[in-house]
Amino acid sequence: MRWSLLLLSLLISLPAFAAGEVNLYSARKEALIKPLLERFTAETGIDVNLITGKADALVKRMQSEGSNSPADVLLTVDAGRLHRAEQADLLQPAGSEVLDRAVPAAYRDPQGLWYGLSLRARTIVYAKDRVDPKTLSSYEDLADPKWKGRICIRSSNNIYNQSLVAALIDELGEQTTETWAKGLVANMARPPKGGDRDQIKAVAIGQCDIAVINTYYLGTMLASTDPRERKAAEAVAVFWPNQQDRGVHMNISGAGIAKYAKHPDNARRLLEFLVSPEAQRWYGEVNFEYPVVQGVAESATLKSWGTFTADTINLGRLGDNNAAAVKLMDRAGWR
Ligand code: FE
Numbered sequence: 001m002r003w004s005l006l007l008l009s010l011l012i013s014l015p016a017f018a019a020g021e022v023n024l025y026s027a028r029k030e031a032l033i034k035p036l037l038e039r040f041t042a043e044t045g046i047d048v049n050l051i052t053g054k055a056d057a058l059v060k061r062m063q064s065e066g067s068n069s070p071a072d073v074l075l076t077v078d079a080g081r082l083h084r085a086e087q088a089d090l091l092q093p094a095g096s097e098v099l100d101r102a103v104p105a106a107y108r109d110p111q112g113l114w115y116g117l118s119l120r121a122r123t124i125v126y127a128k129d130r131v132d133p134k135t136l137s138s139y140e141d142l143a144d145p146k147w148k149g150r151i152c153i154r155s156s157n158n159i160y161n162q163s164l165v166a167a168l169i170d171e172l173g174e175q176t177t178e179t180w181a182k183g184l185v186a187n188m189a190r191p192p193k194g195g196d197r198d199q200i201k202a203v204a205i206g207q208c209d210i211a212v213i214n215t216y217y218l219g220t221m222l223a224s225t226d227p228r229e230r231k232a233a234e235a236v237a238v239f240w241p242n243q244q245d246r247g248v249h250m251n252i253s254g255a256g257i258a259k260y261a262k263h264p265d266n267a268r269r270l271l272e273f274l275v276s277p278e279a280q281r282w283y284g285e286v287n288f289e290y291p292v293v294q295g296v297a298e299s300a301t302l303k304s305w306g307t308f309t310a311d312t313i314n315l316g317r318l319g320d321n322n323a324a325a326v327k328l329m330d331r332a333g334w335r
Helices: 002-019 034-044 055-068 079-087 097-102 159-172 174-187 196-204 215-222 227-234 264-274 277-287 300-304 316-320 322-331
Strands: 021-026 047-052 073-076 115-127 210-214 236-239 249-258
Touching: 021 055, 021 264, 034 047, 034 264, 034 277, 055 073, 055 079, 073 079, 073 264, 079 159, 079 249, 079 316, 097 264, 115 159, 115 196, 115 215, 115 264, 115 277, 159 174, 159 210, 159 249, 159 316, 159 322, 174 322, 196 210, 196 215, 196 227, 196 236, 210 215, 215 227, 215 236, 215 277, 215 300, 227 236, 249 264, 316 322
Parallel strands: 021 047, 021 073
Antiparallel strands: 073 249, 115 210, 115 236, 115 249
């Protein structure tokens, strides 16, 4: 009897064992990916070994590990870092029709080296009680002297701002973008400090009238258990710039399969799972990001901000222009 029980438990555990594992190097906060990974394991029997770290450190680690790297998948929260991994020859094409079909061309590498998994809109918020949204129009307009001393935005060493400037370089050219950056710096209410949440709080207490932020930060503040966070978030409203032309600047969280992956098939299955409707809905509900797959229902908070036209520049361009963007911001005095 005892033996047959043992045999039975061996048989039960066998499929999971046979399905194996996948090693994920992730720059996402563990809480914002772990529940999804657990669902993946429940559905496929594939165990996920999660290694969390800063994106640059993970990329460096993969470089130094070389062909011995245990990494199967690299996951980051911006296109710029995926581009760096691509440039360092750390990724391989996923070769997945599922991914190519699910992810719009703007949000993936043409060779399949990386794919967007969720969308992040970097837009403008304004003080509801002090700013008439009719006076807002575009990112370009943020350099207009009418905003003197009224804008809050975080520092230029932040990759989200580097990517925003990289997109502007693509659209306007370097010279015009540099003039724009100087105008923006002249309009700042204070030297840049803190993260996107701090810019929202600064608007709420009247230090500035408008701020540039990723919308999911506003979503997390609105859902916060801390009443002060909610109050600050409720003092601002979302504005979608450039709706007459190219649209709102977008970034991605995304992932690619490591060049030396030891479990490439499991890596592919993990990425395919992350673009499934179930996983796509989860991003919107838990982290207030936009689904990368079209036709997935958005959460109530996202719906409350309204629909908008998104920029369709291929996000690979953000990586191409990153170095130029960093130098330009420095020349413009953007701290
Ligand atoms: Fe972020």
